[in-house]
Amino acid sequence: xxxxxxxxxxxxxxxxxxxxxxxGYAEVTVAEIADRxxxxxxxxxxxxxxxxxxxxxxxxxxxxxxVKHVAxxxxxxxxxxxxxxxxxxxGLELAQYGEWARARRDLIASSTELQERDxxxxxxxxxxxxxxxxxxxxxxxxxxxxxxxxxxxFGIAYSDWVEGRSGDLPGLIQxxxxxxxxxxxxx
Amino acid sequence: xxxxxxxxxxxxxxxxxxxxxxxGYAEVTVAEIADRxxxxxxxxxxxxxxxxxxxxxxxxxxxxxxVKHVAxxxxxxxxxxxxxxxxxxxGLELAQYGEWARARRDLIASSTELQERDxxxxxxxxxxxxxxxxxxxxxxxxxxxxxxxxxxxFGIAYSDWVEGRSGDLPGLIQxxxxxxxxxxxxx
Numbered sequence: 001x002x003x004x005x006x007x008x009x010x011x012x013x014x015x016x017x018x019x020x021x022x023x024g025y026a027e028v029t030v031a032e033i034a035d036r037x038x039x040x041x042x043x044x045x046x047x048x049x050x051x052x053x054x055x056x057x058x059x060x061x062x063x064x065x066x067v068k069h070v071a072x073x074x075x076x077x078x079x080x081x082x083x084x085x086x087x088x089x090x091g092l093e094l095a096q097y098g099e100w101a102r103a104r105r106d107l108i109a110s111s112t113e114l115q116e117r118d119x120x121x122x123x124x125x126x127x128x129x130x131x132x133x134x135x136x137x138x139x140x141x142x143x144x145x146x147x148x149x150x151x152x153x154f155g156i157a158y159s160d161w162v163e164g165r166s167g168d169l170p171g172l173i174q175x176x177x178x179x180x181x182x183x184x185x186x187x
Numbered sequence: 188x189x190x191x192x193x194x195x196x197x198x199x200x201x202x203x204x205x206x207x208x209x210x211g212y213a214e215v216t217v218a219e220i221a222d223r224x225x226x227x228x229x230x231x232x233x234x235x236x237x238x239x240x241x242x243x244x245x246x247x248x249x250x251x252x253x254v255k256h257v258a259x260x261x262x263x264x265x266x267x268x269x270x271x272x273x274x275x276x277x278g279l280e281l282a283q284y285g286e287w288a289r290a291r292r293d294l295i296a297s298s299t300e301l302q303e304r305d306x307x308x309x310x311x312x313x314x315x316x317x318x319x320x321x322x323x324x325x326x327x328x329x330x331x332x333x334x335x336x337x338x339x340x341f342g343i344a345y346s347d348w349v350e351g352r353s354g355d356l357p358g359l360i361q362x363x364x365x366x367x368x369x370x371x372x373x374x
Contacts, residue, residue, distance in 0.1 A: 080371045119306045141343055141363070145370040148339035152332055176328075183332040184267045184368055 009047050009057070011037040016054040017103055025111045052117045055104055059121050063128050065090040070132035079138045083129050083150030084177055088170050091158065095169050098162075105162050126151050153177045196234050196244070198224040203241040204290055212298045239304045242291055246308050250315050252277040257319035266325045270316050270337030271364055275357050278345065282356050285349075292349050313338050340364045 015036035019028045030051050034044045048054050069086035077085070094101065108114040126147050133143035156179070157172040165172065202223035206215045217238055221231045235241050256273035264272070281288065295301040313334050320330035343366070344359035352359065 078372075078374050081374070115310075116303065116307055119310050120303055123302075123306050141366055142370045144343060145339055145363075145367045148342075149336060149367065149371050152335035152339075155335075156328055156331060176332075179328055180332045180336065181371055181373065183329045184336050184371060185265075186368065187265050187268070 008037070008039055008043055012039065012044055012047060013054055013057065016051075017100075017107075020107055021103065025107055025114065052114060055107060055114060056117060056121055059125075062090055062094070063125050065093060066125065067128050067132045070129060071135065073136075079133050079136075079142055079146035080149055080177075082136065083133065083146050084153055084173060086129070086132075087150055087154040088173050091154065091169050091173070095161070101162050105159070122151060122155075149180060153180050195224070195226055195230055199226065199231055199234060200241055200244065203238075204287075204294075207294055208290065212294055212301065239301060242294060242301060243304060243308055246312075249277055249281070250312050252280060253312060254315050254319045257316060258322065260323075266320050266323075266329055266333035267336055267364075269323065270320065270333050271340055271360060273316070273319075274337055274341040275360050278341065278356050278360070282348070288349050292346075309338060309342075336367060340367050 012033060016028070016033045019033060019036055028051070030044050031041050033051070033054070034041045037044075048057060066086045069089045070082055073082040073085055108118050129150065130140075130143045130147035133146060134140055138146070153176045154173060157169065157176040160167075160172050160176070161169045167175070199220060203215070203220045206219060206223055215238070217231050218228050220238070220241070221228045224231075235244060253273045256276045257269055260269040260272055295305050316337065317327075317330045317334035320333060321327055325333070340363045341360060344356065344363040347354075347359045347363070348356045354362070
């Protein structure tokens with residue numbers, strides 16, 4: 001049985017971020033992360049499937065939170081508004097980790113491997129939103145298009161927010177939604 | 188120097204598709220593909236970086252074609268229309284390979300590894316469209332949103348087309364664009 005270590009999860013994340021920052025993501029091994037955190041490799045693998053997952057821990061909880069907010073949105077809202085609202089509410093839970101978000105964004109940008117993992121997580125989230133919309137009786141094609149549009153809207157707003165553009169996350173999301181509507185409006 | 192083999196490229200693709208179909212993508216090795224095509228592994232690697240690339244050969248030419256069509260679209264069109272038009276014109280070049288498209292789609296759906304490669308290729312195409320729109324003096328955020336929206340529109344239409352939904356590809360793309368506009372319209 002694995003020995004319980006107080007906040008092993010948080011210690012591993014902090015150790016990993018410090019090492020990635022010092023030496024670059026690609027150069028750091030799982031053994032080194034565990035060592036820096038004062039833990040074993042085995043403990044690392046109790047928490048994370050691989051080195052990449054340190055940066056994507058919480059993505060399942062995040063997906064579940066978005067899906068829950070889609071399910072709980074009031075009746076009568078348009079699908080795009082449901083999806084954007086769900087991403088806004090779950091995003092606010094993320095927004096308390098501003099420093100982590102910035103460091104994480106820079107790391108992902110530094111590594112093709114991490115960009116790929118990020119794409120995969122986003123695709124899974126998009127599908128989950130589309131499915132959650134379908135369960136609200138939204139027609140399948142509309143559900144997919146609304147989910148993809150909402151992810152595009154959120155992606156731009158989140159990146160504005162991480163980069164410190166003025167405004168809070170919900171405000172930036174609303175601006176980005178208005179931008180999308182203008183961008184796709186017929187001439 | 189590599190020995191020239193007539194249509195080695197096409198023979199390798201055909202051999203790969205036949206083997207993938209017979210035994211499943213994951214079970215087939217590069218050596219077996221080369222062998223079935225009557226060629227060597229070395230010849231395989233002259234044409235494809237890895238086994239996955241057999242299914243994504245031509246994606247660079249496709250990206251270049253889309254970018255060219257964005258650059259050449261007439262002045263005065265809205266960014267979303269430029270992006271959708273470019274994908275339509277390049278898509279028509281694809282549309283002659285209907286059988287290959289169907290077999291390829293089924294294979295991609297059968298393998299996480301292939302789905303991931305597909306996501307990565309699509310992300311590269313989305314970025315290239317956004318960049319090509321920026322070169323037409325489209326503002327950066329609008330360029331990204333129009334590129335993502337156009338990719339969503341094309342994705343749905345292409346999948347309808349592969350599945351044999353009635354209508355030609357350009358008609359399905361126009362329907363899908365109308366669906367997107369409805370999906371994001373304010374209440």
